Amino acid sequence: MVRVSVLGPLEVTIGGEPVPIGRRRQRAVLGLLLAARGRTVPVDRIVEAVWEGRPPAKPRSSLHVYVSHLRGVLEPARLPRTESRLLVSSPEGYALRLPEDAVDAWSFEAAVGRSRSVGAEEAGPLLDGALGLWRGEAYAEWAGEPWAEAETARLTELRLLGQELALAAALGAGRPQEVVPAAQAHVRSHPLREEGWRLLALGLWATGRQGDALAALRRAAAVCAEELGLDLGPGLVELQRAILTRQLDVLAAAVPPPAAGRTSPAPAPRASATADAAAPDALSPATAGLPVVRPRSGSRQAFVGRRRELGVLADAARAALRGGAVALVAGEGGAGKSSLLDRCAAALRSEGWTVVIGRCPDGAGAPAAWAWVEALRDLAGVTPPEHVGPLSALLDPDEVADGPRGDATAGRFRLHAAFTRWLAAAAARQPLAVFVDDLHEADEETLALLGRAAGIDGVPLLVVAAYRPGHADSALAPLMAGLARRNPFRVPLGGLAVAEVADLVRMLCGTDVSEEVVAALAERTGGNPFYVGESARLLMDGDPTAAVAGVPDGIRDVVRQRLARLPAEAAGILRLAAVAGAETHVAVLCAAAGAPAAEVVDALEVCVTAGLLTEAGPGLVRFTHPLLRDTVYSDLSGLRSGLLHGRLAEAMEQLRPDALPALALHFTRSGDPAMAGRAVEFALRAAELAEHRYAHDVSADLLRQALDAAELIPEPGDARAERAVDLLGALMRAQIRAGSADAAARTRRRALDTAQRAGREDLTVAAFTAWTEPTPWLTRSHGVADRHAVDTLERLTARPGLPPADLARLLQALVDELPGDAGAQARRNDSWPSRVAPAIPGCWRPRSPR
Structure with missing residues (x-):
């Protein structure tokens, strides 16, 4: 069994015995493939990283030697000239196909993910074992290497998350005494992570030290103010309020009381979901x-x-x-x-x-x-x-x-x-x-x-x-x-009742609001919780009674008012995030913004504090509601959104080259002819991925997107026609698989028109023969023949030298174009055997007349 360790110094063992990996560059090849986590790494990228931009005269040959040596190390029992099962190659590059438990970093990440879907009693040991895999810094051997920085940062952040989840699991299992010293060490090492302060305060509160819990939150507030110039986040503010007002349900949600028999609490909600906060009387009898x-x-x-x-x-x-x-x-x-x-x-x-x-x-x-x-x-x-x-x-x-x-x-x-x-x-x-x-x-x-x-x-x-x-x-x-x-x-x-609107406004504003204000909000918003919440936030900055008159009647106008209060830098990053999608990586935003990472993070934190974005996971931000993102995006001009799509496309191509549908979308929507070729490439690859999942309708949409992008590619007319016919043929096949035979017939008509305008009979043949899927249903009006199509097919089938497969498809297309009786008559025609024979060489020949 091969095991590879990168959470510390690189180490490879087989059957428990360490094996040598070779010299620096060979080790770097292995490191690159491990950092890709099973995905294919292009050869050019490996060459660039391993030789640091100064490759030898024949880098691919040298790389092949390194790969060959690594295969020998990883599979010592593999017979010569047999394919490797672990280090595989493809036309695109190389990839490692190791099991998840063979690489400590992969096992660690999987364990952290599993811990979020199990109870606290099970999550604790799972996380302890995962954290025990760390023997030093991730990818320590390649510290400072550009290709390793992103993966190292990601794993480091995941390690901190794992430590916090382990503390939360210990609380959930009813062991707050163990959590307090560990949480104190955590906040000393990472004072800007609010989750550590939250867990420390909960642990202190659960052990009867309410005063110490409040003191810990005051220290957290001082750190935030001194280091970041910010107030405490709303989660810590709410916890502070809960301790002061003895809201024991908040404590019970995180630490079960001893009488509960150590029942594990529910894991945290998934990162992309909206978290809930309910008062005890909001529960139904059933729950x-x-x-x-x-x-x-x-x-x-x-x-x-x-x-x-x-x-x-x-x-x-x-x-x-x-x-x-x-x-x-x-x-x-x-x-x-x-x-x-x-x-x-x-x-x-x-x-x-x-x-x-x-x-x-x-x-x-x-x-x-x-x-x-x-x-x-x-x-x-x-x-x-x-x-x-x-x-x-x-x-x-x-x-x-x-x-x-x-x-x-x-x-x-x-x-x-x-x-x-x-x-x-x-x-x-x-x-x-x-x-x-x-x-x-x-x-x-x-x-x-x-x-x-x-x-x-x-x-x-x-x-x-x-x-x-x-x-x-x-x-x-x-x-x-x-x-x-x-x-x-x-x-x-439906909408919330007036009393429920009052509860929601009180929770958000932190104080009681007059009945008149609540009634006005309930009437204006129809009790829609999101609308109520956004309107309530507008009231936080002034006297609610006076401010309620200024709350717009439309929810998008409410959102626009809130956006107008953001600093210019934060508003700019929020627009970029809206173009990126509902959820995106912070690293992608930093690269696309072209600004220092610290400035982008500062702007994102303003948006998080304002409740417009939430941290969906390590290095991820997400709009707290789709309506927020829709409003920001729809207010952008076409020119501005095209520019931002282009910046995001180039950033994602470097940082997330496997996000094929998103890359296709951003390159296409950039509207830049210089990017059109890449738009077509990624759309085709994304369509192939959709076909892999039998999502033929999605594949057809992506192929239409590729056709739109291809129109922008500056190329000669013949090349443009060839590309168009090829893409239309792929679209036709996807439409047939999706069951849209009528749409496929229209697409074939479009391909034929393109070929005929170009004056290219070879493209006409390609248009007819692109219909490769079996379609047992009629694809034309019953009893009606397209005379132009029939004449064209008659001419094409008479061309000498056609490949047998193409001829067979053309003959099938000709039969399909003819009404039922005419098709049968054509097959009985004396000339039909001699025309069919070349399509099935070696299988059948017409008999000579007696």
């Missing part, structure tokens, strides 16, 4: 006594009311225990669908359910079936499938080299069958809840898989989907019709 989920640092979202809705979801969960159930949560933007799902997830986890959540990303640039990729990754960490097989399309989302071949319909059937078997097996082992949020943004494959999941019965499986009515209703209609047969539990989300 009374369950942990209260509080806002994370940097979030000001709160959860109030929704007793009836939580009760319906609790009823759905009880029904699921008897053999499966489906629930549908419907509400307008800002109604609190995501918060309700998080609340329900916390309740189910505390009762022993496995809960996985997938979110359909809003807008273009998202990978196909991403909600299921996200959810199934979490499920695999708890209950991996018995056989991966077809599921690799969803579990290995960046791998397209072994994409589907042959009959796409059969491949998709196998994927769906494996998917349903896995969910059924996981639910049979432990009650399973699958939440899919923002279903109105879903692509066809996401909807198809949801329908499959909802159709599973006989096991304790709860499927919950949340969506906005009135958005993509036509796309959702077939799925909703199918789900109706399961008699789903329906949870419509």
Whole structure:
């Protein structure tokens, strides 16, 4: 068994015995491949990094020698001239295909991820073992090397997160005495991390040292003011208020009382979700006594009311225990669908359910079936499938080299069958809840898989989907019709009552607000929680009674007023983040902004403090609500958004070269002819990834995007026509696989027109022969023939020297173009055998007349 250690000095062992890796450059090749975490590293990038921009005369030959030596080290028993299983090559470059537990950094990251989906009793030992893998700094041998900096920083941040999660798990397991000294050491080493101060204060409070807990928070406030010139974040402010007012439910949510029998609290919500903060009376009877989920640092979202809705979801969960159930949560933007799902997830986890959540990303640039990729990754960490097989399309989302071949319909059937078997097996082992949020943004494959999941019965499986009515209703209609047969539990989300609006405003403003102000806000906002929250923040800066008259009637206008109060630097970074998408990497924003990283982080912290962004994970920021991002993006001019898309594209190409759909989107929307070629390249690669997941509709969208980008490429007319016909052929095949034969026929017509305008019969042949998929349905009007197409095909099939495959497809196209009787008559024509014969050489020859 090969084991590689990079969390400290580089070390490779086989069967427990260390093996030599070779000299500096050979070790650097191994380090580069390890830092890529299984992804393919292009040869040019390896050469640039290993030789630091000064390669030898034949760098590829030298690199091949290093790779050969490394293969010998990693697989000493491999026979000569046999393919390597661990260090593999492809036309793009090299990649390591080691198991997750073979590399300490990979094992560490996986353990931290798993710890967030299990209870505190299980998470503690898991995190202790993971943190014990560290023997020094990550990738210490390559400290200062540009290629290692990003991975080193990422792992270092993940280590700090792991330490904080371990402290939280110890609190959740009822061991606050152990947490206090460890948290004190943590805040001494990392005084600017608010989570450390929060855990220290909770530990002190849980051990009866309320005064020391408040003193710790005062020290945290002094550090923030002195080092950053900022006030405490809202999470610490709320904790301070809870200690002062003895809100023991806050303490019980993090540290179970001794009488609770050491029941593990629910893990923290997923990073991309909105955290909840509920008063005890906001719980429904069905969920009374369950942990209260509080806002994370940097979030000001709160959860109030929704007793009836939580009760319906609790009823759905009880029904699921008897053999499966489906629930549908419907509400307008800002109604609190995501918060309700998080609340329900916390309740189910505390009762022993496995809960996985997938979110359909809003807008273009998202990978196909991403909600299921996200959810199934979490499920695999708890209950991996018995056989991966077809599921690799969803579990290995960046791998397209072994994409589907042959009959796409059969491949998709196998994927769906494996998917349903896995969910059924996981639910049979432990009650399973699958939440899919923002279903109105879903692509066809996401909807198809949801329908499959909802159709599973006989096991304790709860499927919950949340969506906005009135958005993509036509796309959702077939799925909703199918789900109706399961008699789903329906949870419509309306506005909050006036009393609940008062509770929400009080939680956000930190003080009571007059009944007149609350009534005005409730009437103006319709009780929409997001609208109420954004309006309440406008009132924080002055007298609420006077300020309420200035609250705009539209939610986007409320958002614009809040944005207008930001410093110019913060507003500029927020616009860049809006162009990047709902969630993005801080490193990408720093690179695209072209400003010092410290200035970008300062601007982001202003946005986090203002509740516009939240820290979704190490090095990640996310808009706290899609409406915020939509408003910022829609207010940009086309010129400005094109410029920002171009900057983000170039930054992502360097930092996230595997984010294919996002790269295709940014390069295309830049509108820059100099970037059009890369836009086409990434769109084609993203389309291939979508085909790998049988998301043919997404593939077709990406190919249309590639066609739009190709129009901007400055190239001669012949080259432009060749590229267009090639792309139209790919689009045609994707449309056929998606079941859109009419659209495919129109695309072929477009390809033929392009070829004929170019005066190129070879392109006309390519346009006709691009239709390679079996289509048993009619692709033309019944009984009507396209005379021009028939004449063209007659001429083309008479051309000498055509490749047999092309001739066969042209003849098939000719038969398909003719009405039924005419097609049969053509096949009986005396000249037909002599025309068909060249298409099947060696198989058949016409018999000579007697």
